Amino acid sequence: MAEVKLFRTWSSPFALRIVWALEVKGIEYEMIYEDLSNKSSMLLQYNPVYKKVPVLLHKGKPISESFVILEYIEETWKSKTPSLLPEDPYQRAMARFWAKFGDDKISPLIWEAFIKQGKDQEEALVAAHENLKYLEVELRGKKFLGGDAVGFADLAFGWLANLVSVFEEVTGVTLIDHEKFPLLLTWMQNFMDAPKIRDTWPPRDKLITKFRDLRETLMAKEPK
Numbered sequence: 001m002a003e004v005k006l007f008r009t010w011s012s013p014f015a016l017r018i019v020w021a022l023e024v025k026g027i028e029y030e031m032i033y034e035d036l037s038n039k040s041s042m043l044l045q046y047n048p049v050y051k052k053v054p055v056l057l058h059k060g061k062p063i064s065e066s067f068v069i070l071e072y073i074e075e076t077w078k079s080k081t082p083s084l085l086p087e088d089p090y091q092r093a094m095a096r097f098w099a100k101f102g103d104d105k106i107s108p109l110i111w112e113a114f115i116k117q118g119k120d121q122e123e124a125l126v127a128a129h130e131n132l133k134y135l136e137v138e139l140r141g142k143k144f145l146g147g148d149a150v151g152f153a154d155l156a157f158g159w160l161a162n163l164v165s166v167f168e169e170v171t172g173v174t175l176i177d178h179e180k181f182p183l184l185l186t187w188m189q190n191f192m193d194a195p196k197i198r199d200t201w202p203p204r205d206k207l208i209t210k211f212r213d214l215r216e217t218l219m220a221k222e223p224k
Helices: 013-025 041-046 066-076 089-115 118-138 152-157 159-171 182-193 204-220
Strands: 004-008 030-033 055-058 061-064
Touching (some): 013 152, 118 182, 159 182
Antiparallel strands (some): 055 061
């Protein structure tokens, strides 16, 4: 029986954060795939509050919410390198800050730009670009947000590396262009190709189909 189990879906970017952390740390684990339209009794048992993935099960004890799980992995397997968080307290705080910034200030706006069109889409893009400028500045002189190696903040932003291009293909709209964000796009490629990361990506054709169908469904519900 595996000591570490991860409940995930094939496409969840939040669950992928945990996959990346476990892979980067070299921690053996078992993956359990969930169908969120027909949630298993185990998922409901181990995450009765949110009833969603990811859930990490370690020695029979469940931990949910991706950032909480990342912190748990780092603290539990601190001796395994590389570290996800730096030793310096200020740098640790900054890594957590950027991770929260991404989920609070960038992810919702990119999603809004994806599911909207016309003026609403343009407004979401303008707001997203304003916030992405901070990330572009933070990447000056760095290969990764964590420095020379993938760290906590990189795992938090990892969804940008593949979903942005998927969203662009589905919408036909450039969400992040090279002239405005050259460092961010370089980081995205570096993260895509990083060891232990490059083999974890969901099938691109399946993602495109999923998000095209989802966008059409959501837009059909919009008032005419």
